Amino acid sequence: MKELFNSIIKGFLATLLMGIGIALFIACELGSDPITVFLDGFNRVTKVPVSVVDQIINLVILFLAFIMNRKKIGVNTIVSVLALGICIQIPTLLIEPLNLSTQTFYIRIIGIVIGQLCLALSFAWMQSFKDGINALDCIFFKIIEKTNIKYRTIRIIYDGCFICIGYLLGGVVGIGTIISLLTNGILVEKFRVVIDRLNISQHKFSERMVKNNG
Incomplete structure (x- = not known):
């Protein structure tokens, strides 16, 4: 039960990170991430x-994932699908008072970059989960x-x-959209390498602690 609870917490935090990224893209008004362009x-x-x-798109993707690669589906997969809506709303409420759309172009670009880093880190972190990606x-x-x-x-x-x-369909495309398109895949790959190395280091440290205590 404790492991399940920890998995759900990790899944929610990773999804919240994704929500922060999406909220920043929307708030900066320099062009949304690709899926938000479609939604718009x-x-x-x-x-x-x-x-x-x-929500409909997420459910369709979940259905296709179950058909194509059900072995990779787990509790964190479900958490990601069900929690994304609220994980976008929470950071949106916190970011809206900043009025990023009225800030200078450079401030908005920084917001887009931070948003893209959040999105890529979220995907990379989820890929490392054992209980569903x-x-x-x-x-x-x-x-x-x-x-x-x-x-x-x-x-x-x-x-x-x-x-x-x-x-x-009329969705707004801007510099933020281009940044997301060109960097998303690369950043996810880079973050995944870092996360895997950290996990290996943590595992080795745990093994040494067990040996020392033994």
Whole structure:
């Protein structure tokens, strides 16, 4: 039970990190991340609330992940899907009073960079979870397994498709969108290397402590 609780907490924190990234992109108004561009465009055409469309997309991705790579699905996968909405709302409430959209261009760029780092770190951290990874990465990893295409390449293709569709539907594209498109996959790969090294170091430290105590 304790391990399950710890897994849920980690999953929520990683999702909250993603929510912070999305909230910063929206607040800076320099172009949203790829999926938000699509959500914005879809909302403009259909008037369906962004939160509803986002939840539907997450459920569809979870369904596809279950079909394609169910071994990678676990409690953290479910937490990520169900908690994303509230994990966007919480940081949004804290960020809104800063009025980032009215700040100087350089301040807004810094906000976008921090947002992108949060998004990439969130994805990389989830990839290291043993009790289920992000549903989207479940799909990506199966594609990588079958095709040997690099993660960053798949990420650019995926993000690019959402940007194009969202733009055609009327979604706002800006410099923030381009930054996200070009750096997301690369940053996730880099962060994953760092996280894996930290986990290995922590494991070795734990083993030494056990030996010393023994």
